[in-house]
Amino acid sequence: MRNAKQRRRPFSVRFHILTFGCQMNVADGDWLTQSLVSRGWTETAESDAQVYVVTTCSVREKPEQKVYSLLGRLKAYVDRDPDVFVAVGGCVAQQIGEEFWNRFPFVRLVFGTDGTAMVPQALERLVADPALRVSLLDFLDHYPEREQPEGGAVQAQAFVNIMQGCDNFCTYCIVPFTRGRQKSRAAGAVVAECEALMQRGARELTLLGQNVNSYGQDKHGDGTSFADLLGRIAAIPGLLRLKFTTSHPKDIAPEVVTAFGALPSLCPQLHLPVQSGSDAVLKAMGRKYTRARYLQTVRDLRQACPHIALTTDIIVGFPGETVRDFEDTLELMREVGFESSFSFKYSDRPGVRAEKMDFKVPEEEKARRLAILQELQDRMTLESLAAQVGSETDVLVEGQSRMQDGEHVFWRGRDGGGRIVNFSSPAPDLTGRMVRVRIVDAKKHSLTGEIRGEPW
Numbered sequence: 110m111r112n113a114k115q116r117r118r119p120f121s122v123r124f125h126i127l128t129f130g131c132q133m134n135v136a137d138g139d140w141l142t143q144s145l146v147s148r149g150w151t152e153t154a155e156s157d158a159q160v161y162v163v164t165t166c167s168v169r170e171k172p173e174q175k176v177y178s179l180l181g182r183l184k185a186y187v188d189r190d191p192d193v194f195v196a197v198g199g200c201v202a203q204q205i206g207e208e209f210w211n212r213f214p215f216v217r218l219v220f221g222t223d224g225t226a227m228v229p230q231a232l233e234r235l236v237a238d239p240a241l242r243v244s245l246l247d248f249l250d251h252y253p254e255r256e257q258p259e260g261g262a263v264q265a266q267a268f269v270n271i272m273q274g275c276d277n278f279c280t281y282c283i284v285p286f287t288r289g290r291q292k293s294r295a296a297g298a299v300v301a302e303c304e305a306l307m308q309r310g311a312r313e314l315t316l317l318g319q320n321v322n323s324y325g326q327d328k329h330g331d332g333t334s335f336a337d338l339l340g341r342i343a344a345i346p347g348l349l350r351l352k353f354t355t356s357h358p359k360d361i362a363p364e365v366v367t368a369f370g371a372l373p374s375l376c377p378q379l380h381l382p383v384q385s386g387s388d389a390v391l392k393a394m395g396r397k398y399t400r401a402r403y404l405q406t407v408r409d410l411r412q413a414c415p416h417i418a419l420t421t422d423i424i425v426g427f428p429g430e431t432v433r434d435f436e437d438t439l440e441l442m443r444e445v446g447f448e449s450s451f452s453f454k455y456s457d458r459p460g461v462r463a464e465k466m467d468f469k470v471p472e473e474e475k476a477r478r479l480a481i482l483q484e485l486q487d488r489m490t491l492e493s494l495a496a497q498v499g500s501e502t503d504v505l506v507e508g509q510s511r512m513q514d515g516e517h518v519f520w521r522g523r524d525g526g527g528r529i530v531n532f533s534s535p536a537p538d539l540t541g542r543m544v545r546v547r548i549v550d551a552k553k554h555s556l557t558g559e560i561r562g563e564p565w
């Protein structure tokens with residue numbers, strides 16, 4: 110009975126989105142949610158959905174297995190109601206493609222990142238026609254603009270894609286194969302989306318792309334450089350905070366470095382993946398910068414913005430990495446004093462150049478190096494958090510803290526450097542507000558503060 114009803118009213122459908130991977134996938138999931146809701150669909154709990162959208166990641170480890178085990182879980186819902194179906198998108202979908210529907214007949218849509226813009230229409234067609242399957246895996250030669258859902262308030266923190274894909278082909282990385290060539294979005298479209306988000310209540314904008322510093326430097330650019338784009342967005346009235354990720358050290362322009370000192374809303378934080386501190390390994394990775402150049406960029410950044418919080422990504426055990434190379438990485442970490450870092454054991458990805466390199470580092474040795482590196486980082490993180498104690502800072506509140514003591518209400522937000530700050534306040538709801546906080550304690554990964562004055 111319900112199935113027949115569902116076919117007659119195809120556009121009032123309960124959906125659930127499951128996201129793996131990077132911030133770009135998270136932002137894609139948010140856009141999809143808004144777009145489907147604006148079509149009258151309803152977001153619901155996993156156990157109650159009729160349509161599932163899974164966005165996948167293949168940058169490391171064994172992501173296919175993760176996706177397959179999730180699909181195994183979702184199959185239970187299909188067994189219960191045969192009209193239930195699944196859409197699989199993102200990097201694993203791009204790699205595995207239509208094979209998904211051989212193994213999992215209830216997967217009726219596969220889409221790559223360039224296909225995301227067309228997913229809402231495709232889902233509507235799939236609901237209306239149960240015999241249909243759709244594949245949106247083609248790479249496009251331009252940034253496919255997405256419809257901008259109208260109205261409705263948004264959260265204080267909003268994300269805006271400025272580009273898609275990557276042209277760097279670092280030798281370990283699968284992204285250029287799964288996300289295609291770099292395609293910058295027109296500056297006018299980016300600025301218009303930022304303005305619309307500000308009007309809907311955003312206060313902090315994060316610009317997203319695989320390599321934002323080369324924004325505009327592909328054939329789709331309209332002459333606007335990344336530094337120009339930052340300047341235009343920073344000038345939007347009401348914007349309190351501007352951030353961006355991810356940056357490639359070889360592409361960060363001097364104008365972007367000086368922007369950290371010149372644009373008051375540009376947050377004093379930068380995620381600048383170094384990957385290794387050894388010139389030999391950087392060369393084998395195809396990173397196209399040296400350790401010395403990276404360190405010079407860090408000095409330039411600190412000159413422009415003395416309190417900038419630097420974070421990074423590091424791979425240990427790249428093929429051919431010697432103990433000496435690894436020690437160079439540890440030394441570079443100490444020299445920079447990263448606030449925090451994401452560190453990974455090198456893992457082979459299918460089809461990338463490093464997969465075929467000799468002198469693979471044994472698994473136990475990679476694990477040993479990773480443990481040493483993470484212990485060093487934990488100590489440095491603690492030290493840099495401890496150095497904040499006694500200072501006052503502005504915190505943009507993200508919501509209630511996970512940890513509550515039952516007596517006070519604890520709120521969680523971030524300072525301009527991206528550090529997590531918890532503090533208590535009896536205010537009924539501080540989500541999306543800015544508060545002045547005095548830092549009184551440093552934990553392993555967060556700060557504790559006391560609120561000062563009125564939120565704004």
Ligand code: 5AD
Binds near residue numbers: 168283384456457
């Ligand atoms: N093995 C390990 N780590 C990887 N990364 C990318 N590809 C690999 C790989 N094959 C890491 C890099 C990158 C981050 C997103 O993932 O550090 O910056």
Ligand code: SF4
Binds near residue numbers: 275284
């Ligand atoms: Fe991968 Fe390198 Fe492109 Fe980053 S810059 S997405 S690591 S190829």
